[in-house]
Amino acid sequence: MGEERERIQLRKADVIASVLLLIASAFFLFFALLMPAKFYIQATGQPSGIFTAPGIFPILVAGILIIESVLLLRTGLKGARGLHIQDLRQGISYIHTRIFKRLVIVVGLLVFYIFLLLGRVRYDVATFIYLFSTMLIFRRAKYSIAKIFFICVVFSLAVSLAFKHLFRIPLP
Amino acid sequence: MSGIVTLFSELIQLLTLQNMLLLLVGCSMGIVIGALPGLTAAMGIALLTGLTFGIERGSAIILLMGIYNGAIYGGSISSVLVGIPGTPAAAATVLDGHPLALKGEGKRALRLATCASFIGTLFGMICLAAFTPLLQRIALDFESPEFFLLAVFGVLICGSLTSEDLPVKGWIAGFIGLAASCVGLEGMHAYPRYTFGSISLMAGLAFIPAMIGLFGVPSIINILSQGQEKEILEIGKGRGEFFLEIKMLKKYLLSILRSGVIGVFIGTIPGVGEDVAAWMSYDVAKRRSKHPEEFGKGCYEGVIAPEVANNACIGGALIPLLSLAVPGSAPCAVLLGALMLHNVRPGPMLSFEFPNFIYEMSAILLLAAFATRFLGLLAIRGAVKVLKIPFFIFMPMIAVICVMGSYALEINIFHVYVMFGFGILGFFLSTMKYPAAPLVLGMILGPLADINFRRTLFIYEGSMVPFVTRPIAIIIDLMILYTLLSQIGGFGKVYAFIKGTLGK
Numbered sequence: 001m002g003e004e005r006e007r008i009q010l011r012k013a014d015v016i017a018s019v020l021l022l023i024a025s026a027f028f029l030f031f032a033l034l035m036p037a038k039f040y041i042q043a044t045g046q047p048s049g050i051f052t053a054p055g056i057f058p059i060l061v062a063g064i065l066i067i068e069s070v071l072l073l074r075t076g077l078k079g080a081r082g083l084h085i086q087d088l089r090q091g092i093s094y095i096h097t098r099i100f101k102r103l104v105i106v107v108g109l110l111v112f113y114i115f116l117l118l119g120r121v122r123y124d125v126a127t128f129i130y131l132f133s134t135m136l137i138f139r140r141a142k143y144s145i146a147k148i149f150f151i152c153v154v155f156s157l158a159v160s161l162a163f164k165h166l167f168r169i170p171l172p
Numbered sequence: 173m174s175g176i177v178t179l180f181s182e183l184i185q186l187l188t189l190q191n192m193l194l195l196l197v198g199c200s201m202g203i204v205i206g207a208l209p210g211l212t213a214a215m216g217i218a219l220l221t222g223l224t225f226g227i228e229r230g231s232a233i234i235l236l237m238g239i240y241n242g243a244i245y246g247g248s249i250s251s252v253l254v255g256i257p258g259t260p261a262a263a264a265t266v267l268d269g270h271p272l273a274l275k276g277e278g279k280r281a282l283r284l285a286t287c288a289s290f291i292g293t294l295f296g297m298i299c300l301a302a303f304t305p306l307l308q309r310i311a312l313d314f315e316s317p318e319f320f321l322l323a324v325f326g327v328l329i330c331g332s333l334t335s336e337d338l339p340v341k342g343w344i345a346g347f348i349g350l351a352a353s354c355v356g357l358e359g360m361h362a363y364p365r366y367t368f369g370s371i372s373l374m375a376g377l378a379f380i381p382a383m384i385g386l387f388g389v390p391s392i393i394n395i396l397s398q399g400q401e402k403e404i405l406e407i408g409k410g411r412g413e414f415f416l417e418i419k420m421l422k423k424y425l426l427s428i429l430r431s432g433v434i435g436v437f438i439g440t441i442p443g444v445g446e447d448v449a450a451w452m453s454y455d456v457a458k459r460r461s462k463h464p465e466e467f468g469k470g471c472y473e474g475v476i477a478p479e480v481a482n483n484a485c486i487g488g489a490l491i492p493l494l495s496l497a498v499p500g501s502a503p504c505a506v507l508l509g510a511l512m513l514h515n516v517r518p519g520p521m522l523s524f525e526f527p528n529f530i531y532e533m534s535a536i537l538l539l540a541a542f543a544t545r546f547l548g549l550l551a552i553r554g555a556v557k558v559l560k561i562p563f564f565i566f567m568p569m570i571a572v573i574c575v576m577g578s579y580a581l582e583i584n585i586f587h588v589y590v591m592f593g594f595g596i597l598g599f600f601l602s603t604m605k606y607p608a609a610p611l612v613l614g615m616i617l618g619p620l621a622d623i624n625f626r627r628t629l630f631i632y633e634g635s636m637v638p639f640v641t642r643p644i645a646i647i648i649d650l651m652i653l654y655t656l657l658s659q660i661g662g663f664g665k666v667y668a669f670i671k672g673t674l675g676k
Contacts, residue, residue, distance in 0.1 A: 014604070031366060036363070051630045052361070057621070057625055058351070065344065065347045068340055068347060072344065075340070105397075107393060131569070134396075159573075169579075
């Protein structure tokens with residue numbers, strides 16, 4: 001019974017995904033159609049015709065993606081047994097679950113590290129801040145803060161030194 | 173005969189202290205990566221590829237092959253002791269490996285897995301050395317239409333076989349990969365496609381950061397957000413295990429050979445890989461066994477068969493990679509990127525540019541088999557200690573390595589953004605049961621398909637006829653048709669019925 005419910009949920013998600021994919025494929029196709037159609041062979045100056053145009057392959061890919069999206073939409077609509085207002089409510093209730101909150105924190109910490117710390121703060125300091133904050137938030141009770149602090153300091157310094165001196169890579 | 177001589181001469185050249193140390197380091201890292209649930213062989217190779225940029229070609233390949241082989245074996249450690257497969261390739265090993273550990277025979281199960289992995293790798297290595305030159309000769313007859321069709325077939329078959337839900341999801345993932353490969357300056361006229369004026373996008377979306385993101389970030393997000401932790405069983409004790417291994421090898425010789433053949437065969441199918449090989453081999457071993465009822469309750473053959481197959485698959489997956497530039501598995505797709513990074517272009521021309529490269533790879537695989545066997549026996553306890561590191565400490569460290577692995581590729585922070593973007597995409601795709609492997613394969617095969625499609629149209633003045641009239645093209649067309657029809661509507665039902673009847 002649970003499996004069946006999960007399958008129906010998946011099909012509902014497929015309907016939404018297929019619509020998004022259709023829109024994305026249409027954009028992909030639109031920009032492919034805007035690409036120039038005529039090119040010349042550099043060595044001879046002869047026109048190479050429409051067949052070497054840069055948009056040909058993207059048009060083919062976009063066309064197939066549209067067909068695949070329609071196939072997915074059809075399967076999704078068959079298996080979803082209709083979309084109801086309850087589904088929207090269920091989606092909203094998922095936002096309040098513990099897993100979703102933890103998910104937002106994990107992604108948020110990654111965004112903070114990659115987009116805000118890297119390149120702005122010294123690499124070892126940025127890495128330490130990311131590691132310490134992540135481990136602190138998700139830590140298990142038996143691990144003391146001092147132990148986590150020590151692990152983060154050692155790992156940040158080890159990575160920095162390894163990249164700088166062993167791999168000779170300039171740090172961000 | 174000359175092949176055997178070349179293989180041995182390559183082997184002797186590789187036997188230096190530096191190479192052996194690199195191999196041991198690579199295998200150890202691979203075993204640890206493989207043993208940790210959530211980290212895969214593809215991810216391990218992807219993470220380290222960026223870091224090998226400054227290292228000499230031979231050393232980099234030795235290190236990466238060590239990781240590949242070690243990771244495929246390492247997956248069995250957590251399969252046996254934790255009951256969670258370390259890598260998808262070791263998923264079938266859980267079924268009998270973990271019950272053996274529960275009975276207190278963990279050490280025996282691990283020794284058998286080590287032995288089976290060793291034999292599997294050797295089997296794959298022999299096939300790699302024997303069949304790649306033959307396929308390479310056939311590949312010399314390939315022209316643009318065949319290369320285009322081969323790329324399309326690779327994406328489709330990979331999508332069909334790796335999708336755990338609908339096959340169309342695998343195909344969609346593959347075509348998203350092909351679409352992503354269109355970004356940047358295209359290969360014929362250097363026209364910027366989908367760059368929207370961004371200089372960073374001119375070089376295209378580098379697939380190594382994309383792969384690190386696709387394989388690494390979803391694991392980090394899933395494991396940390398679900399607060400997963402693991403319970404590890406004791407290894408257990410066992411004496412006189414060496415003689416038991418010999419006895420087992422004799423007893424299950426037929427099963428071992430069959431699993432080796434399955435592993436190599438599945439390996440040669442583009443993008444499919446070790447997990448399918450292990451499952452198929454387990455299934456066949458169970459069906460052919462005199463005591464199928466023992467499977468799933470701690471049967472030795474249930475450990476040996478998938479472990480032989482998943483390691484034999486390594487050699488098998490390298491065959492299309494080296495001869496056609498079409499990776500046989502997800503880790504091989506990453507390995508293709510690594511080879512290109514070191515100016516090795518697999519494909520029909522490889523034998524002209526690097527005449528002994530196939531034998532060099534075979535020799536590395538042979539050495540990796542011995543290194544993994546050696547480490548597998550010695551380092552099980554060490555790997556178990558690493559397994560005991562809790563995820564909340566380990567996963568943030570992996571995130572840092574993902575970031576540095578992407579950055580180190582070209583010392584470019586834009587690659588880190590690409591890695592993150594693909595990581596988020598990978599997370600959504602995995603949540604909705606879209607496989608990542610076809611996407612990666614699509615990104616790799618995209619330029620090959622694009623150039624050869626347009627070249628064919630140009631040479632034959634817009635005619636599509638060569639795609640369906642050339643002899644090799646017809647064979648690939650039939651394979652594509654079979655892949656599509658076997659998954660669609662009524663034909664799918666007929667196919668399933670025939671498959672079921674044959675199975676009985």
